[in-house]
Amino acid sequence: MSAENERTGDGGVETQEEPREESRDGGAVATDGEHLVELYKNMILIRTFEEATQRGFRQGKIGGYLHVYIGQEAVATGFIDAYKEGDRVITAYRDHPFPLLLGSDPKSVMAELYGKGTGLVKGKGGSMHLFDVENGLYGGYGIVGGHIPLGVGFAYAMKYQETDHICQLYLGDGAINNGAFHEAANLSGLWGRDGMNPCLWIIENNQYGMGTSVARSTAMTDLGAKFDAYGIEHEKVDGMDLEAVLEVAHRTADKVRETGQPYVVEALTYRTAPHGSADFFEKYRTKDEVKKWRQRDPVGQLEHKLLEREILDEDALEEIRAEMKETIDEATNFADESEEPSVEELYTDVYAGEDEYMGEE
Numbered sequence: 400m401s402a403e404n405e406r407t408g409d410g411g412v413e414t415q416e417e418p419r420e421e422s423r424d425g426g427a428v429a430t431d432g433e434h435l436v437e438l439y440k441n442m443i444l445i446r447t448f449e450e451a452t453q454r455g456f457r458q459g460k461i462g463g464y465l466h467v468y469i470g471q472e473a474v475a476t477g478f479i480d481a482y483k484e485g486d487r488v489i490t491a492y493r494d495h496p497f498p499l500l501l502g503s504d505p506k507s508v509m510a511e512l513y514g515k516g517t518g519l520v521k522g523k524g525g526s527m528h529l530f531d532v533e534n535g536l537y538g539g540y541g542i543v544g545g546h547i548p549l550g551v552g553f554a555y556a557m558k559y560q561e562t563d564h565i566c567q568l569y570l571g572d573g574a575i576n577n578g579a580f581h582e583a584a585n586l587s588g589l590w591g592r593d594g595m596n597p598c599l600w601i602i603e604n605n606q607y608g609m610g611t612s613v614a615r616s617t618a619m620t621d622l623g624a625k626f627d628a629y630g631i632e633h634e635k636v637d638g639m640d641l642e643a644v645l646e647v648a649h650r651t652a653d654k655v656r657e658t659g660q661p662y663v664v665e666a667l668t669y670r671t672a673p674h675g676s677a678d679f680f681e682k683y684r685t686k687d688e689v690k691k692w693r694q695r696d697p698v699g700q701l702e703h704k705l706l707e708r709e710i711l712d713e714d715a716l717e718e719i720r721a722e723m724k725e726t727i728d729e730a731t732n733f734a735d736e737s738e739e740p741s742v743e744e745l746y747t748d749v750y751a752g753e754d755e756y757m758g759e760e
C-alpha cells in the first residue's frame with residue numbers, strides 16, 4: 400500500500416513529496432502566508448483554550464474527565480482545513496479542538512466543560528461528549544473505539560443519499576486494538592470497493608493509550624499496515640508539522656470524495672500533556688522523551704517558519720497570542736458566570752422525537 404512518507408528514528412516522518420499548492424478556496428496551501436497565519440491563530444486558540452481548561456479543572460470548576468489536545472494541534476488544524484460544509488466529523492473524547500475549528504462559539508464549548516446550561520449540549524455532555532451537528536461535529540465519545548462503526552456508517556449514508564460529502568473519522572492508536580475497529584474497518588474496505596465508503600480515517604498516533612505505549616499494546620506497530628488486511632490504502636504523516644498535515648489532508652480528502660473509497664492517514668504526534676485529569680504524575684515516559692518531542696512542538700515549529708519566512712515578526716506573534724487569550728478569557732468568564740442547567744432539562748433530549756428520526760406517522 401502507498402507509504403509516501405517514511406518514519407525517521409525519533410518517531411517523526413520525512414515528507415518526501417513537495418507540498419501541493421491548492422486549498423479549498425483555490426489559494427496556495429503551503430506557501431500562502433495569510434493562510435498560515437489564519438491556521439496559526441487556530442492553533443493558538445486551541446492551545447490557549449486547553450491551558451484554560453487545565454486551570455478550570457484544578458480550580459474544581461470542571462468536573463469529570465478532561466483530556467487535552469496539547470501537542471497534537473497540527474493534526475486537527477490541518478485536517479479540518481480540508482472540511483467542506485456537509486461533511487461529518489467524529490472523534491473520541493480528546494475532542495475540544497474540533498468544535499473550535501468547525502466554528503462553534505468558544506464560549507459555549509467552555510460552558511459545556513463547566514457543565515452549564517449555556518453549554519454546547521446544555522451541560523449534559525461535558526468534555527468528552529461535545530456535539531455540534533450544525534457545524535458538522537457528530538461527537539465526542541468516551542468509549543474507546545465505540546465511535547468507529549458510527550463514522551463508517553456515516554460515510555455509507557452519505558453515498559446512499561447521493562451526496563459528495565465525506566466523513567473525517569479520528570481515532571487514537573489505542574483504539575486500533577479494539578474489536579469494533581476491526582469490524583468497522585472490514586466493512587469500510589468492503590463497501591469502498593463499490594465506492595460506498597468515503598471515510599477518511601485519521602489515526603492520531605500520539606504514541607500512548609493512557610500509560611501504555613504502542614509497542615506494549617501490539618506486535619504490529621505500523622498502525623496503517625493493519626488496514627492492509629481490509630484492503631484500505633494508507634500513509635503516514637509527520638503530525639507535528641502543520642504544512643505536512645495540510646498537504647496530506649487536502650490531497651486525501653479530495654481522493655476520498657472523488658472515489659467514494661476509504662483512506663487512512665496515520666499522523667505521528669505526541670500529547671505533551673498528561674493523558675487526562677487523573678494522570679498528573681507520569682511514570683511511563685522519560686523526561687528526555689517528552690523533552691525531545693517538545694522540541695518538535697507544532698506551535699513552536701510554525702512560529703519558527705512564520706518568523707523565518709518573514710510572514711510575521713515577534714510583535715505580530717505576541718499580538719495574536721494576546722488576541723486569543725482575550726477570546727478564551729471571555730469564554731472562561733462566560734462559563735463561570737453561566738447558570739447551571741435547570742432541573743427540567745433532566746427530562747429533555749432523553750428520547751429522540753418521533754418526527755425527527757422515525758418519520759411522520
Ligand SMILES: Cc1ncc(C[n+]2csc(CCOP(=O)(O)OP(=O)(O)O)c2C)c(N)n1
Pocket residue numbers: 493541542543544570571572573574575603605607608609674
Ligand atoms: C472500551 C474502553 N476501554 C477502556 C477505556 C479506558 N480508556 C480511556 S482512554 C484509553 C486510552 C485510549 O488511547 P488512544 O486511543 O490512543 O487515545 P488517546 O488518549 O491517546 O488520545 C483507555 C484505555 C475506555 N474508555 N473504553
Ligand SMILES: [Mg+2]
Pocket residue numbers: 571572573603604605606607608609
Ligand atoms: Mg493514543
